[in-house]
Amino acid sequence: MAFRPSNVHWLWMSAAIILLDQVTKQLVFRSLLQYERVELLPILNLTHLHNTGAAFSMFADFPPWVFILLGVGVSIWILWWLRRHPRDERLLAVALCLVLGGALGNVIDRATRGYVVDFIDFHWGGWHYPAFNVADMAITLGALLMVLDMFLSGRRTANSSNA
Template sequence: MSQFRDEAGAERGFELQNAHWLWLSALVIAADQVTKQLMVNHFALYESMPLLPWLNLTLVHNTGAAFSILRGSTPWLFVGLSVAVVIGILVWMRRHPHDSRLLAAALSLVAGGALGNAIDRATRGFVVDFVDFHIGAWHYPAFNLADCAICTGAFLIAVDMLLPKRGG
């Protein structure tokens, strides 16, 4: 068994620390892929269905990053970046204490969202977006559940950074 020393210098066996939070990543990936497939199966490209006066379901293909930045770049650039981010997240989760629940959940959300969009890029060459928030004629860039998970995770990371830490 591999050994390492914790912050207090005590020797401990190898632990996966926060790996049990990866169920949240798997849930995000599954929900994201199911909703995207439902949209692809039931909507034509740019077809829109109003849900609320300020919210539509509209099928769009995003070949860029957030807000279509770098539109038209090779999808493999974004797949590689997503994989690198997820590897970084796994290392970060591994190095943080088991009781850092908020941070572990936040990182799991970001990892699930990143992988959900990477799956699209690897299999379709673009990301399926469909949530169309608008006010009058102004439309926010369309997004999906993976994007929601990434933003929620990023917000929770910021909250975790602002919370006082125990024992410090």
Template structure:
């Protein structure tokens, strides 16, 4: 195999992690579509004493921060972050599996919410956790993936810090 072909093979070694992103996007969009078809805005279905399904429209970022900001701002931010993640995965073919999976989760979640912003002008949130009268801000599958990806990155940093 030529040196350029070998380099090319290494360069795309992390591409298989993008399946995680694709799964997140598909699961996120399917669940949001089910919510849109089944619930009117603000409808709530009690599932357990601490968990409801609800249909909310989030025009802000995570947990409705920056609500009212232009959807184009968030879409642009997603494009920049997504390009950064793809460049990282391409330029670092031997990225640790935990880091690659984390980045793929973040990418899938970011793109899942960006699809909503482009198609609807807002993000569909529907998972509502609560206890003792306090509600965690509603969220969705994309938000779960972003949070899991960030937590795994922190775990990786903590793990590597312990090794040094």
């Protein structure tokens, strides 16, 4: 079997996400008291919140180690995938590196604080979208890019079998 360069060169993106995530959380943690809110726009606040659960605070009663193990497990799988798959799968590699950076950003919070610091609060009238952070944005964007990659891969497969 010939050597195939892997996708590990994309890990800089994960490191950048982790750094940006931790810096922004630390700024919020040091600048705002818990539940303190600063209005940035009529529909956007910075609000210092602590999330002990998963997305949208689901499973908030679970101990932090459950989410730490899950985040580490997903991260190990992503690293394995990046090492084993060919370099030409760029979109999926970028998507997975975004998820990796976000997962590890939140794992760091859970391991050091026991909860995740959330602070981006969109609202309209009396409705508030659940608060989130940079790591959550990276995970969401990564997941959307994975769906796009699956759609594009399916189209490429269909086009190649029709040719």
